[in-house]
Amino acid sequence: MKIVGISACSAGIAHTYIAKQKLIDAAKKAGDTINMETQGTIGTEDALTPAQIDAADVVLLAVDVKISGRERFEGKRVIEVSTDTAIKSPNKLLEKVHQVIGK
Amino acid sequence: MEEIRAVLDPRVIKLNLNAIDKKDAITQLAQGLKAADYIDDVAAFIKDIYVRESEGITGIGQGVAIPHGKSDDVQNVGVAIGILNHGIEWETLDDQLVNIVILFAVSNDQEASRNQLKLLSLFAGRLGSDHVIEALHEATTVEEVIETFTKEKRVS
Numbered sequence: 101m102k103i104v105g106i107s108a109c110s111a112g113i114a115h116t117y118i119a120k121q122k123l124i125d126a127a128k129k130a131g132d133t134i135n136m137e138t139q140g141t142i143g144t145e146d147a148l149t150p151a152q153i154d155a156a157d158v159v160l161l162a163v164d165v166k167i168s169g170r171e172r173f174e175g176k177r178v179i180e181v182s183t184d185t186a187i188k189s190p191n192k193l194l195e196k197v198h199q200v201i202g203k
Numbered sequence: 204m205e206e207i208r209a210v211l212d213p214r215v216i217k218l219n220l221n222a223i224d225k226k227d228a229i230t231q232l233a234q235g236l237k238a239a240d241y242i243d244d245v246a247a248f249i250k251d252i253y254v255r256e257s258e259g260i261t262g263i264g265q266g267v268a269i270p271h272g273k274s275d276d277v278q279n280v281g282v283a284i285g286i287l288n289h290g291i292e293w294e295t296l297d298d299q300l301v302n303i304v305i306l307f308a309v310s311n312d313q314e315a316s317r318n319q320l321k322l323l324s325l326f327a328g329r330l331g332s333d334h335v336i337e338a339l340h341e342a343t344t345v346e347e348v349i350e351t352f353t354k355e356k357r358v359s
Binding site for chain 2: 109110111113114115116117118119120121122124125138140141142145164184187188
């Protein structure tokens, strides 16, 4: 499965980046490819490209705050959780994503 | 990951910390930040930390807590790390006691500290790797703590 995602937390200092790493590790474990954009206090990093979004089976948002550029995902399957969920049980989260997407 | 070393200051990494509770652990680490000139005033800084604490859980599981917040009281962006001798109660994602407390000091002047904040984000990302957390629990010296974050993943 191809995943693109965004992580963003309220302070934009720590949870954003922890959630990103957790999801990358979990995706690797599950044999998925993943690209994660972060929207933190230092701004947007690893911005998703249109090609990445286009090719993705699912958009996974681990966000506690309003994100910018949400319109990029129009027409895509979007699953949204909190950063806490991504940090607490990333493997379970991806299992769920697989179920929902049916891949 | 060697660049992360720039935000890891041995002066504010404390091993064998004895703290009776969350407030005590945060206070002791904040006092270290004050002594190393990261912050101006311990009480003012802690007040801002508790603003973030009120907004959500900072215990990320596996015995680790990451209190943080933005404060006008921060002069230099940095992070204090405390490895406790005994676990303490904390609001956590897995209801486990916390024995590693990582206190982020972030200023409100984000343009001036952009480079440090970038390094801090890399540091935070390392906390998302299970093997980093495991190594951190095993660290017995300040240098081992630093290497936990700066060394690439060991081949297993």
